Amino acid sequence: MFSRRSFFSGAGAITAAAAAASVSRAAMAALPEPVMQTKPDTMPPLVPTTGRPYNPVVTLNGWTLPWRMNNGVKEFHLVAEPVVREMSPGFKAHLWGYNGQSPGPTIEVVEGDRVRIFVTNKLPEHTTVHWHGQRLPNGMDGVAGLNQPAIQPGKTFVYEFVARRPGTFMYHPHADEMTQMAMGMMGFWITHPALAKGAKHPLIEEVDRDFVFLLNAYDIDPGAYTPKIMTMLDFNLWSWNSRVFPGIDPLVVRKNDKVRIRIGNLTMTNHPIHLHGHEFMVTGTDGGPTPKAARWPEVTTDVAVGQMRQIDFVAEEEGDWAFHCHKSHHTMNAMGHDVPTMIGVDHRGIAKQITKLIPDYMVMSERGMADMAEMEMPLPDNTAPMMTGDGPVGSVEMGGMFSMLKVRRDQKAGDYKDPGWYQHPKGTVAYEWSGSMPEPTRFQSDGGQSMPTKNMPMKEVEVQVRKPVGHTGH
Numbered sequence: 001m002f003s004r005r006s007f008f009s010g011a012g013a014i015t016a017a018a019a020a021a022s023v024s025r026a027a028m029a030a031l032p033e034p035v036m037q038t039k040p041d042t043m044p045p046l047v048p049t050t051g052r053p054y055n056p057v058v059t060l061n062g063w064t065l066p067w068r069m070n071n072g073v074k075e076f077h078l079v080a081e082p083v084v085r086e087m088s089p090g091f092k093a094h095l096w097g098y099n100g101q102s103p104g105p106t107i108e109v110v111e112g113d114r115v116r117i118f119v120t121n122k123l124p125e126h127t128t129v130h131w132h133g134q135r136l137p138n139g140m141d142g143v144a145g146l147n148q149p150a151i152q153p154g155k156t157f158v159y160e161f162v163a164r165r166p167g168t169f170m171y172h173p174h175a176d177e178m179t180q181m182a183m184g185m186m187g188f189w190i191t192h193p194a195l196a197k198g199a200k201h202p203l204i205e206e207v208d209r210d211f212v213f214l215l216n217a218y219d220i221d222p223g224a225y226t227p228k229i230m231t232m233l234d235f236n237l238w239s240w241n242s243r244v245f246p247g248i249d250p251l252v253v254r255k256n257d258k259v260r261i262r263i264g265n266l267t268m269t270n271h272p273i274h275l276h277g278h279e280f281m282v283t284g285t286d287g288g289p290t291p292k293a294a295r296w297p298e299v300t301t302d303v304a305v306g307q308m309r310q311i312d313f314v315a316e317e318e319g320d321w322a323f324h325c326h327k328s329h330h331t332m333n334a335m336g337h338d339v340p341t342m343i344g345v346d347h348r349g350i351a352k353q354i355t356k357l358i359p360d361y362m363v364m365s366e367r368g369m370a371d372m373a374e375m376e377m378p379l380p381d382n383t384a385p386m387m388t389g390d391g392p393v394g395s396v397e398m399g400g401m402f403s404m405l406k407v408r409r410d411q412k413a414g415d416y417k418d419p420g421w422y423q424h425p426k427g428t429v430a431y432e433w434s435g436s437m438p439e440p441t442r443f444q445s446d447g448g449q450s451m452p453t454k455n456m457p458m459k460e461v462e463v464q465v466r467k468p469v470g471h472t473g474h
Helices: 016-022 177-182 348-357
Strands: 068-070 073-088 091-098 107-110 114-121 130-132 156-162 167-172 187-192 209-218 237-240 251-254 258-265 271-275 280-285 300-303 308-314 319-325 388-391 394-398 402-408
Touching: 167 177, 167 258, 167 308, 187 209, 187 258, 209 251, 251 258, 258 280, 258 300, 271 308, 300 308
Parallel strands: 073 114, 107 187, 209 258, 251 402
Antiparallel strands: 068 073, 073 091, 114 156, 130 167, 167 187, 209 237, 258 308, 271 300, 271 319, 280 308, 319 402, 388 394
């Protein structure tokens, strides 16, 4: 659950005088107490008790930041600080984030709300907050040196603007951006549409379940806990809200629920996000709702760098449906990039010789990578296994950007608890065939359709693996 701690106590706390020096008198009668969260669980939606009503979102392995109303202004308090994030059970990373978490908490407001966000810097260097995709005064855009001075360590700044249009947005620093975003500083912002009672938005439909999460990536050596901030491409941990499978919670819905999933990408590459068992419509981007004439059914949508995609669908099919990035190396953890392909290489002779010197030696990837999920080889402390996760009928052989959409007929409205594994009706699971195989039907027209070759040798050539031989014959 949420815990509150005094803003003015503890190591590194700033004084009231220092805070007041950076915040206008009109804006600050007293700072709202910051709300902190350190658990990596998916928290229930935060139903608004003040301000205008809306249907709240659920942040996958995250939470929504509470606020206070102050003379009609919705006030939030973000604290930029070092955090410890459990990326999966047994594996924790030392990151930078907001209010005890990376990513930071989701901010939810309503179109037309006047919003005031206090940002306190407890990092060892200056920072800012950029409100990605928002329409706002130029001086509130959060680019250090361009339209505001940077927030120095120990200082508090205030951002104030009207949430002018509904949609899904992100927030992140625009100061030493490569370091701070590589360390996990980011979060989601949802602006719900303002609707009169009983009215409906022409482009934003009401949904029963509304999920949000950010795509992020880290380069953390096995056995280490701090990301490499200079990595540009070779990340080894691909995550959703700084969690890697099997540490990513499932998206639990009731059969025939109208479901919305909002996905933001703050990594350095694109991600084709793929849903099994259902088709969806891309109904929004960080530019706003998608016109209905521009929508078509999809099962995969590509989310490019700095983009958001909002997908809507009806959960009509019961089961545990895979939901993942379709770049296969993004569904693995802590993998090496410089490992040669050993498929087809006969290790039997050399492995026997090596084990005389190194008893624990084992052949790697001789038949493929699936063996990695079964090996119980020792790992460095604080390391996520490369392929892991036990399903109801064996190893899932996945990591990274992978989870499940769990659709259940008897799931109660508003219940997000994991219902366990799906019980398949009899006769609906693939099974091993042990009978005789019928001869395939063939047609006279089969084969022989390729263009004839010219000036090519007609004899068959078998490609052999040639091993280098030294002067000594080894």
